[in-house]
Amino acid sequence: MSQPNDDHPTWTRARAVVPRGVSSGHRVGWKQVFVRTEGAYVWDDEGSRYLDYLNAWGPIVLGHSDERVNRAVYEAVSTCDLTGVGPQRGEAELAEKICEVMPSAEKVAFCTSGTDATMHAVHVARAATGRLKVLKFHGSYHGWNDHVAVGSSRKDLNANSILNTPNGGGLHPAVVDDVVVVEWNDRAGLEAAFTTYGEELAIAFAEPYIHSFGCIPAQPGFLELLRELCTRHGVVLTFDEVKTGFRAAIGGYQSLCGVTPDLTAFGKAVANGYSLAGLAGSNALMGHLGAYDRDQATIDGTYNASPYSLAAANTTLRIMETENVHQRLWDLGARLRQGIAKAIDDTGARATVDGLGSEWCVYFRGELPTNFREAMQSDADAYGRYHASLLSQGILEPAFPTGDRRLNAATTDDDVDRSIEAVHTALLAAQT
Numbered sequence: 001m002s003q004p005n006d007d008h009p010t011w012t013r014a015r016a017v018v019p020r021g022v023s024s025g026h027r028v029g030w031k032q033v034f035v036r037t038e039g040a041y042v043w044d045d046e047g048s049r050y051l052d053y054l055n056a057w058g059p060i061v062l063g064h065s066d067e068r069v070n071r072a073v074y075e076a077v078s079t080c081d082l083t084g085v086g087p088q089r090g091e092a093e094l095a096e097k098i099c100e101v102m103p104s105a106e107k108v109a110f111c112t113s114g115t116d117a118t119m120h121a122v123h124v125a126r127a128a129t130g131r132l133k134v135l136k137f138h139g140s141y142h143g144w145n146d147h148v149a150v151g152s153s154r155k156d157l158n159a160n161s162i163l164n165t166p167n168g169g170g171l172h173p174a175v176v177d178d179v180v181v182v183e184w185n186d187r188a189g190l191e192a193a194f195t196t197y198g199e200e201l202a203i204a205f206a207e208p209y210i211h212s213f214g215c216i217p218a219q220p221g222f223l224e225l226l227r228e229l230c231t232r233h234g235v236v237l238t239f240d241e242v243k244t245g246f247r248a249a250i251g252g253y254q255s256l257c258g259v260t261p262d263l264t265a266f267g268k269a270v271a272n273g274y275s276l277a278g279l280a281g282s283n284a285l286m287g288h289l290g291a292y293d294r295d296q297a298t299i300d301g302t303y304n305a306s307p308y309s310l311a312a313a314n315t316t317l318r319i320m321e322t323e324n325v326h327q328r329l330w331d332l333g334a335r336l337r338q339g340i341a342k343a344i345d346d347t348g349a350r351a352t353v354d355g356l357g358s359e360w361c362v363y364f365r366g367e368l369p370t371n372f373r374e375a376m377q378s379d380a381d382a383y384g385r386y387h388a389s390l391l392s393q394g395i396l397e398p399a400f401p402t403g404d405r406r407l408n409a410a411t412t413d414d415d416v417d418r419s420i421e422a423v424h425t426a427l428l429a430a431q432t
Contacts, residue, residue: 010033011033037052037064039408040412049394050394050395051415051419053395053397054405056273058242061246061272062319063409066272069319073274075311082302082308087305088305088307090313091305093314094313095110097314102266106281106282107287109279109289109299112309113275115143115144118142118205118265119147119148122148122203127288129236133180133197136204138184142240142265144167150166150171150181151179151181157372163181184370185371187222194232201233203263204236206240207244208239209248211243213402215354216354217356219370223257223259226259237263241266242267246266249357250320263281266280272316276309329407333356333406335416337353339423342420343420349428355404358406358408359406360405360406363402364379364382364386364430376401376402382431383400383401385426386429390426395419
């Protein structure tokens with residue numbers, strides 16, 4: 001397995017003309033340059049193959065470079081590419097399917113990223129309620145628009161840090177002040193926030209299953225309490241299913257947990273790697289998406305609902321339904337987590353593992369975390385050794401301790417067996 005090289009010419013060239021050498025922050029921290037993908041694997045420019053458990057942070061669900069999806073995209077490009085008029089080719093078909101499978105979806109609007117989707121969710125909620133404030137949970141990432149880029153900073157976190165810390169520079173202080181941040185799974189804190197701000201809140205965001213800092217479920221009754229409080233106070237409950245949508249289930253995590261939001265932001269796995277996201281919700285709320293009207297929220301974008309991404313998504317969802325993809329993802333994920341748990345027991349490592357469906361996270365702490373502060377207590381040094389060992393064995397996972405990882409449907413049983421053996425070795429390395 002090739003070793004990272006600080007002087008890699010591609011990184012050096014990129015850093016000369018691109019900030020930090022990349023156009024997305026999570027791509028920093030690696031020295032490899034990947035030049036080929038297929039199925040469950042990626043190859044670097046030195047020919048080394050890695051079993052990919054990043055999967056671009058979620059979009060790759062069927063497998064890398066899936067021929068069926070790419071063939072559909074090529075057909076779309078060759079038939080009718082992007083136009084600036086009317087419904088795009090495949091748009092109504094995809095919206096109909098999402099409305100069929102996702103409990104909250106009566107209408108759907110498409111955009112290009114999760115950040116776009118959550119931004120439009122805030123606009124819709126404010127237009128519908130006439131209120132300004134936003135509630136979200138500590139540590140949950142909902143994109144980089146000012147309305148939600150608050151309360152998930154890792155660098156500023158300590159035992160006494162305030163919850164609504166801006167995630168980065170350049171955010172408007174007045175916007176930050178309108179964000180109410182609550183610790184995940186804190187029932188008393190949630191009720192107190194609604195008692196204080198309930199009549200000022202336009203929208204409440206939640207990942208129904210946390211993936212922003214690993215894999216942390218809501219404790220029993222917590223999502224139901226959030227739903228009840230939003231209904232009581234007239235607040236638009238919005239699930240961020242950018243990671244869970246179409247991966248945990250074709251209808252999203254909401255189809256599993258039985259709690260239905262008013263709006264849903266989605267993206268990533270819907271198009272197996274092509275750029276597509278969207279906002280789904282009730283007729284009443286989605287009716288506030290007008291155009292160029294001071295009383296309506298506006299959605300506009302040259303690349304929204306591009307025929308290429310729509311073709312990818314329609315094909316991806318069709319394959320999911322006809323090939324029982326989610327059962328395969330859940331079976332493989334469960335077997336991998338069981339194997340990791342056994343490896344933890346066998347090695348005596350101070351670690352825990354949890355996850356959902358095809359996703360999992362290993363925390364280097366004695367107990368599973370229930371919120372952001374607890375998750376960030378995972379031993380970063382031990383994880384660094386664990387990660388380095390896995391990478392040397394040809395397994396690609398997140399470079400930081402609370403990153404969630406996931407497999408795709410092209411992963412084989414042999415891949416899982418090899419991964420469990422590699423984890424055993426990595427856990428021993430983490431303790432040295």
